Amino acid sequence: MPNLETRYLGLSLRSPLIASSSPLTGSLARIREMEAAGIGAVVLPSLFEEQILREEMAEHAQQDYGGTLEGFSKLEEFRFSARAYLDHIRALKSSVGIPVIASLNGASSGWWTRYAKMLEEAGADALELNIYSVPTDPDKAGAEIEMELLDIVRLVRAQIRIPLAVKLSAFYTNIAHLAKRLQAAGIQGAVFFNRFYQPDIDVERLTLRSGLLPGSSRDVRVPLTWIGILYGRVGIDLAATGGIMEAADAIKVILAGAQAAMLCSVLLEHGVASVGRLLEQIAQWMRRHGYESIEQWRGLLSQKNCADPESFERAQYVAAVGGGSA
Numbered sequence: 001m002p003n004l005e006t007r008y009l010g011l012s013l014r015s016p017l018i019a020s021s022s023p024l025t026g027s028l029a030r031i032r033e034m035e036a037a038g039i040g041a042v043v044l045p046s047l048f049e050e051q052i053l054r055e056e057m058a059e060h061a062q063q064d065y066g067g068t069l070e071g072f073s074k075l076e077e078f079r080f081s082a083r084a085y086l087d088h089i090r091a092l093k094s095s096v097g098i099p100v101i102a103s104l105n106g107a108s109s110g111w112w113t114r115y116a117k118m119l120e121e122a123g124a125d126a127l128e129l130n131i132y133s134v135p136t137d138p139d140k141a142g143a144e145i146e147m148e149l150l151d152i153v154r155l156v157r158a159q160i161r162i163p164l165a166v167k168l169s170a171f172y173t174n175i176a177h178l179a180k181r182l183q184a185a186g187i188q189g190a191v192f193f194n195r196f197y198q199p200d201i202d203v204e205r206l207t208l209r210s211g212l213l214p215g216s217s218r219d220v221r222v223p224l225t226w227i228g229i230l231y232g233r234v235g236i237d238l239a240a241t242g243g244i245m246e247a248a249d250a251i252k253v254i255l256a257g258a259q260a261a262m263l264c265s266v267l268l269e270h271g272v273a274s275v276g277r278l279l280e281q282i283a284q285w286m287r288r289h290g291y292e293s294i295e296q297w298r299g300l301l302s303q304k305n306c307a308d309p310e311s312f313e314r315a316q317y318v319a320a321v322g323g324g325s326a
């Protein structure tokens, strides 16, 4: 069996497959099954800024007024209370051996970031920050949005010692520049990319439709592109999320330079048994190509290392759409 060990955020992982943030990693039983199947690490479902805010307001309302929690009736719809989240981390740390990465999801630079410290104290091995906001203000410049992101990252970095990763949106103007600034702000890794919620339209009822679309292998091209461009150019670990459904998808992002390939839709659709299947197929591929360790082939097809670096750039696009010989 080839050696599938890797390192991500300074942590030793048995394999490069990580279960990304989703309700699945809110279950101790599922995490145990994934650990038995060889998963490298898990990212817990996010603890949301809104959730923390509602809880704190609810507590405040109870203490001050002893009244009913009007306006906070949806509190129970959230997946975890902050307290239950910390308990989940403690329970995991006493019963599984794989690294546990907590996740905080917010949009504003504020007091909620102090929860990072609590997650660290509960035993999280690392923290993934998902700074999720959809900019709709036409008067807000891209530079301002990036500054807000960096402010949150700096605030969190100042409070914790554990490794910090940021799950990035694919919609920044210059992701390479932003990655460098995030590195300077003290992150150890970045996850490419956060999937934005996108509404759909029902053309018969003339209404907006909600609901998440399951991932597909086609999605992997976006993280593959940016990881391929950034590999060897920034001093942070690169992880891919989005559309890793097959072993080949995971192999591709590692060939582009990823330290880790994150699984979500494949686990939700086909169950945690996918972990063992994908790992076996990755091992078979390595045997077929004569590789004994992941390090031998990571980044082999990154822009920096591949024979045709233009494949990542405009020249190839021009050739692909038939606009000239590239």
Ligand SMILES: Cc1cc2nc3c(=O)[nH]c(=O)nc-3n(C[C@H](O)[C@H](O)[C@H](O)COP(=O)(O)O)c2cc1C
Residues within 6 Å of the ligand: 020, 021, 022, 023, 044, 045, 046, 047, 103, 105, 130, 167, 193, 194, 195, 212, 214, 215, 216, 219, 241, 242, 243, 244, 262, 263, 264, 265, 266
């Ligand atoms: C039901 C569901 C819940 C999710 N919850 C979170 C979350 O709490 N925090 C987060 O950062 N990502 C969350 N994600 C995003 C996934 O971690 C992952 O990045 C995304 O689904 C793309 O990967 P995939 O194509 O393999 O599904 C969620 C995805 C799904 C489908």
